[in-house]
Amino acid sequence: MLNEPLQDLEAWVIFFSDAEIPILRRTARLLEDARQNIDKISGRDIAKIVLQDPLMAVRVLAYIQSFHGKHLRSDITTIANAVMMLGVEPFFSRFESPVTIEATLKSEPQALLGVLQVIRRVQRAAKYANDWAFERHDMNVDEVALAALLHDLAEILLWCFAPRLAIDIRDRQQADKTLRSTTAQEQVLGIRLFDLQLALCGAWHLPGLLNTLMDDANAHLPRVQNVTLAVNLARHSTSDWKDAALPDDLSAIEKLLHIKRETLLSRLDIPAESIPQSLANESEPPQQGMPPNDQAQ
Incomplete structure (x- = not known):
């Protein structure tokens, strides 16, 4: 566990890489159950388990890139393809008896709650991103959903390995609602988590496409908008549907999907009484509708 920030970005990358x-x-537990039934388990079954856990997902991606590196004609950009490339039995051999977040943070209950909240948030973001990419007829829905799941990877790692620093950042923002997250990170860590994330993606040879999809600076691209809006909606609706940023989020989602506000609220399963009336009434002009999605899980 780290109680003090490391000296620079390179030191952080080395620490997490080791x-x-x-x-x-x-x-x-789910992977062990699957291993016990290995004759009945497919690669896609394994991928479904992995895709509920951002840290397991990045472990698989980093391993497949390093394992097959020079032999790959193109990057492996989805978990299903990574598992298929590895094979079911080699997958279980490689990822046997993993350390768990709960064991790592057993003496840090505040941090355990904090990291579970972030993971729950990115799970919702991945579900939103998956649904919207499907509606947009995206060329590869799984890539978009995976990018949303991994979008806040560095934050999750910080909660796991430097819980006191993560709590300090959270407390500063709670005490000052105008404090931007990047400013709080630089105050406590001396770096921005986004810069750390990009550096880790490079050090772990993660697919360049995922870097592009996770980088909000590429917001002119519809696929990146899909990821960014899913991440923003999950973040801004963490507590309730009254966050001041939600009107802009919803307007942007309507534009991306070409749907009306009423349709979007119904699809997100937001009770009308739980949001401000002005928010419920805002809407883009009617355009082509799409069938409703399930509620985010």
């Missing part, structure tokens, strides 16, 4: 990344206890 660490054993933990996964959710539930993921470990």
Whole structure:
């Protein structure tokens, strides 16, 4: 565990590259159950388990890139393809007996709650991104959903390995609602988490496409908009549907999907009484509608 910030970005990258990344206890349990039934388990079954856990997902991606590196004609950009490339039995051999987040943070209950909240948030973001990419007839829905799941990877890692620093950042923002997250990160860590994330993606040889999709600076691209809006909606609706940023989020989502406000609220399963009336009434002009999605899980 780190109680003090490291000296620079390179030191952070080295630290996380040398660490054993933990996964959710539930993921470990599901994978062990699957291993016990290996004759009945497919690669897609394994991928479904992995895609509920951002840290397990990045472990698989980093391993497949390093394992097959020079032999790959193109990047592996989805978990299903990574598992298929590895094979079911080699997958279970490689990821046997993983360390869990719950064990890592057993003496840090505040941090455990904090990281589980972030993971829950990115799970919702991935679900939103998946649904919207499907409606947009995206060329590869899984890539978009995975980018949303990994969008806040560095924040999750910080909660796991430097919980006191993560709590400090959170407390500063709660005390000053105008404090931007990047400013709080630089105050506590001396770096921005986004810069750390990009550096880790490079060090772990993660697919360049995922870097592009996770980078909000590429927001002119519809696929990146899909990821960014899903991440923003999940973040701004963490507590309730009254965040001041939500009107802009919803307007942008309507534009991306070409749907009306009423349709979007129905699809998100937001009770009308839970949001400000002005927010419920705002809408883009009617355009081509799409069938409703399930509620985010």
